[in-house]
Amino acid sequence: MDADDRTREAEDRAAREAAMAELRSLLLGPEQQTLDDLRRRLDDPALRAEDVGAVLAEAFAIAQRDVHLAEALAPTVEQALHRSVQRDPEPVADALFPVMGPAIRRAITHALKGVMQSFNQALEHSLSWRSLRWRLEAWRTGRPFAEVVLQHTLAYRVEQVFLIHRETGLPLQHVVAAEVPTQDADLVSGMLSAIQRFLQDSFRMEEDDRLESLEMGDLTVWIEPGPQAVLACVIRGLPPSELRETMQEIVEAVHRQYGRVLAGFDGDEETMAGSRPLLERALLVQYTEAPRSGRWAWGVLLLLLLAGAVWITQAVRQHQRWDAFRAAVAAEPGLVLLRAEPSGRPPHVEGLRDPLARDPAQLLQAAGVSPDGVVMRWVPFQSADSALVLRRAVQVLQPPPDVTLRLRGTTLYAEGEAPPGWMASARMLARVLPGVSTLDTTGLTTPAERRLRELQARIEAVQVRFSGRTTRLAPGQDAVLRDLAEALTALDATAREAGRGVVVTVTGHTDATASAEVNRQVSRQRAERVVAALRRAGLRVSNTTPGLRIEVQGVGADHPARPERTPDDQAANRRVSFDVRFSDTSIPH
Template sequence: MSTEPKPADSLQQLKELMMGDEQRAIAELRARLDTLDADSVERLAEELVAALRHRRENGEESFEELVAALQPGTESAIQRSVTEDKSRLSKALFPIMGPAIRNYVLDLFRGMVKDLNETIRDTTSAERIKWRFQAKLAGKSYSEYVLLRTRSFHIDEVYLMQRDTGLLLLYAARNPDQEAREEADLVSSMFTAIHNFVRDSFGKGEAGDDEEDVSELDGFTFGEREVLIEVGPAMVLAAVSHGVPPGSVREELKGVLEILHGELGGRLDHFSGDTALLESGRPALRRALLESRKEESGGGGLWRAWVFLGVIAAAVAIFWAIGFREQKRWDRFEASLRAEPGYAVTEVEPDGWWRKRLVRGIRDPLAKEPAALVGESGIEAEKVRFEFTPMASLEPDFVAKRDAPSEAWQTRILDTLGEVKALAESAATSGETKVLSQHLAGLQEQLEETRRADETKSRLLVRSLIESQFAGTAGLKVAVSEAGDRLVLSGELEPEDLVRVRAQLEPLAGLIEIDASGLGENSSARWLQWRNDLEALAIPFADGSMRANDERQIDEIVGLMQKLDSVSSLPPKFEVLAHPLIGANRQANRAIEQSRAESVKSRLVERGIDASRLLPVLSEDLERAGEGVMIRVIEPGGAADR
């Protein structure tokens, strides 16, 4: 057998001798290429940080070129991520934004509390009180007037955000140059984060776990700015304002938000992140940049109001001073008139316009003229009118003055008769002297009868005048002694009549002895009034049990019961009357009604009412169903009709 090598094997050996190194190098390169795809991701992850740091160290311009190159791809990736799953980005940012948002909200609420404290402090200051008064004069509400006095109101920035994701859709500023700034996205994100934080933190508890929480944050304040938030079905409008917003601002913002929903609502259903498609809504958004300028002080009407108010205040002060001085004069005159002997003033009332007075009473003709008393007090005579009924005063001075002329006349007559008698006795016979003495005795007796008749007439006049003062008072009995020096009054009067009669007796105390021990109030009228008040009260059991207001009703009922006891000859008994409950099931309702009546009875007993005087009763009057429990009085003679 031949052992010579085959031509193919020889050729292979020749290739290895000539190209062996190159073939091994190619095989190694092929192996590296085969493992390159598997190792590239791990090596890139290990070397990317070092590469970026190296690029940053090479210079700012070189790094910015890298950022510019990466930006389009990064933005496209984020937009696609948001389009596919809107909650993914929010969940990824939550661990980072959470602590920052909490710190921001805490600072925000500290500022809000500080502003609230300042507002409370300023509300009671003299300046704020003056503003409230000026707002009334100007015909404006207090909040509007504070706005005019403090600062103008204007909205500088408006953010329109998608409700579900919080992404900024449109942004408008009062200065159009600011609308291109990059911070708008960050600010809108902060607004959304704060809004969600407040809703998640403070909205819990108002709705159940399976119910949708509908509470929303409607605004917050930081520094001198206030953010007004209006929430719609698909979009949220946030307006950054300066000053105190009028009450109509929120309605206008709601109107703008409704317009934007109408214009952009359809586009949001297929929104992929391209805000250029929403630019048509910018004019409507700019309508939310509201403004309310401070009123200029160009000779407005407020100073006229102050002048007018000052004139009125001066006129009122002058009128009050004149009236006060006039009233003091009247008080002095009335006091002097009541103290003047021979007068009894029963009534002083206005008579006509501008403090004219009518004075009524009784007067002794021998008393000082009232016109003289008016002149002494400094009151004009035409401002007072008198209606005095004549009377004979029993004061010693007036009795002496009244009797002095009669006594002097009688003395002169008696002296003359004595002289005539002496002359007649010296010239007449004994029989003639006897006849003359009889005639003189008759004249003396006639004089005495005349004096007694005058006294009787004076007493009758005093009696008629006194009786006329109290005529028409129901239940009042008036009696004057035969001598006319003592007045006795008795009877049970209504409370207002008793007060009036006692006031009329005061000026008569100096003219006649008065006995008013028999006067008293009409207890039957008071008893009826208190009974009606008691039966008008009810304990409604509004929510099926006794409430605080019902306890106060119980206290009032006990007070009226005690008043009835004070004027009753026999303590009355009471029905604790339970009206029917509303409903057709009378059998079951009666047990509840009985329980309510017993509950009211027990509370009355706790407050000192004897249990034997309380009778629980169930009413069957369905027309009064639902009126609760009331108290009815059983008079000592029998039960009240039900």
């Protein structure tokens, strides 16, 4: 083709286009401008975005009636949220704050309901006759009790759910029911895939023919295939057909939401992390018996709490009682507590006990603990406690009623009136008394000694009176002399009985009116006169030692009874007095 030909061809084409434009203008008229505007809008991305933005809200409102929009948007929204949290978690946290509280409360309520139901079942399984029968069965068959219970009460339970990549056999996701032992998802997924392919190869099945179920014992594996992924549920018991529908829905949802991820799956399990809630929808469980009302469980729980409160109160009170007993034993002389075990079976108490100490059983009773059923073992010992030393001294020495014993340090003081024989034996016994080093008897007296003192006082109180300056006895002195004679006679007898020598000095006195010589003579005569009168009144004196001896003397006016200022004073000084002296000043103890 030469240059002329090409020029002609170009001219023809331009003429044709002009003709076509004219034809379009004739046919379309004013619409031509509209079409041009539309083409321009479609070619301009900014204008296109503007158009979409104008109708987007309305479009979402229409599309939200269909679940597919939510499923399609979910990965994008999740990704956007993930990136937002990574960049700055605060805006999302602020947005979620109002819903977190109610969500947490709802979760706690749900968990408590679960606990209550488990508790109810546990009670039922622990306390009922049926549970006893199942325990017997478990014992007879050698299987765990929980397994027997599950066998009798479980209709079915989906224990594990695997989502397996169809091409590689790798696990995409794996969820497990609570308290179910898990296997390695990688290996189980691989073997399930291998089994599937083995069956296809071995029995020359078509590619679309899939293994749908495996059964062994009470375990069933249901397999639901999808184009890219396979869902496998490990089920204990007999599953209902509805479960198969649930599995199909899950497989469809997985493919809708993760279709692109599955198609390009390179082994990164993180890309399927969001599919977990989908699989958890298949973790279904159904019991053959509907769970019973929780009222019974609450009632039993309340009873248990009440029983617990009563038990704790009693335990505290019992503890306090035993503390009181320990304190009482510690305060009691002669008791040493070595061990007290109230919680023993039976409770028992061990310690040391002085035979003179109080009975520990009484202390236990006083503390509020019944001694019945409490085993007590008390090893005897002698306590050095002063109260018990004194008690032991009283027990051993057996003092007469008038004797009082007191202990100061290790010295035992005896006070009061006791026979000489008791004193002698007390001195001997005191040497072997534990806790006593010395027996002090200086505070003791004998009955004879007391009698001697009484007689001494009685005799020395007597004053025999005389008439004028004579040696004649004043009127009324006879009775005095008779009484005095009796006292002296008794003194003689008591002195002899006590082995004491007694000297009674009869002393004559005068007033000071006469000369000293005269007074001395008169006073002696007065004394002799009284002695003679005493003998006449019946006085008999042994004049032996031991025994009574009488001496006579006259002292004139040397020892007046009172100063002489009046005649009465003179009359009072005319007298005979008596002085009793024991020849041995120390009273034998």
